[in-house]
Amino acid sequence: MPVVMASFCMSLDGFVARPDDSVGPLFDWYTAGDVEVPMVGYPMTFRVAEASADYLRRHLAAAAGSAFVCGRRVFDYTHGWGGRPPGGGRAFVVTHRPPPDWSPDNLAPFTFVSDVSEAVELARRAGDGNVGVSGPSIARQCLALGLLDEVKVDLVPLFLGSGVRYFEGLDADVASLEIVEVVAGKGVTHLRYRVTT
Numbered sequence: 001m002p003v004v005m006a007s008f009c010m011s012l013d014g015f016v017a018r019p020d021d022s023v024g025p026l027f028d029w030y031t032a033g034d035v036e037v038p039m040v041g042y043p044m045t046f047r048v049a050e051a052s053a054d055y056l057r058r059h060l061a062a063a064a065g066s067a068f069v070c071g072r073r074v075f076d077y078t079h080g081w082g083g084r085p086p087g088g089g090r091a092f093v094v095t096h097r098p099p100p101d102w103s104p105d106n107l108a109p110f111t112f113v114s115d116v117s118e119a120v121e122l123a124r125r126a127g128d129g130n131v132g133v134s135g136p137s138i139a140r141q142c143l144a145l146g147l148l149d150e151v152k153v154d155l156v157p158l159f160l161g162s163g164v165r166y167f168e169g170l171d172a173d174v175a176s177l178e179i180v181e182v183v184a185g186k187g188v189t190h191l192r193y194r195v196t197t
Helices: 024-031 050-063 072-077 079-083 116-126 136-144
Strands: 004-011 015-017 035-038 045-048 067-071 091-094 110-113 131-133 150-156 176-184 189-196
Touching: 004 024, 004 136, 024 045, 024 150, 035 050, 045 050, 050 176, 067 072, 067 116, 067 136, 072 079, 072 091, 091 116, 110 116, 116 131, 116 136, 131 136
Parallel strands: 004 131, 004 150, 067 091, 067 131, 091 110
Antiparallel strands: 004 015, 035 045, 150 189, 176 189
């Protein structure tokens, strides 16, 4: 069954980025080992510890053929991934202000929409039905709207102290989570939850 899934690296105190949106040591585990795991649809290879390799391979394989939803903040920070969104599929950017300097010719993998629900529906139809969600604000909106099926957290044992929180401002009763998988990696613990209502 197709899944709408959000996945983030997170510090123990709940941050997915520093105040300037940089991730700092949250991504160190991607280069902390000697097992190569190529990223699907993107010219990048991770070098992770054996304990994380199978988990990461499965996560990346699930993203192949899927579409992607993010917010304008993530799109701008990554510079549109150089025109190649994660997973190699289509990307739907939720924004009320599409970039004025992008022409339809170079927007091929990107569609700009103003509504989260519309973005998720378009993403479902554009790929294999699975949808990756990026950006804490978009993930929170999806969760509040009942659109999110899974939440993945790559929990990194450090404190950032301040920055961008994954679940900032959510109502306590927005959803329930059921643990599906726990994988102890090197410098990270991989947690996968099913969203229940």
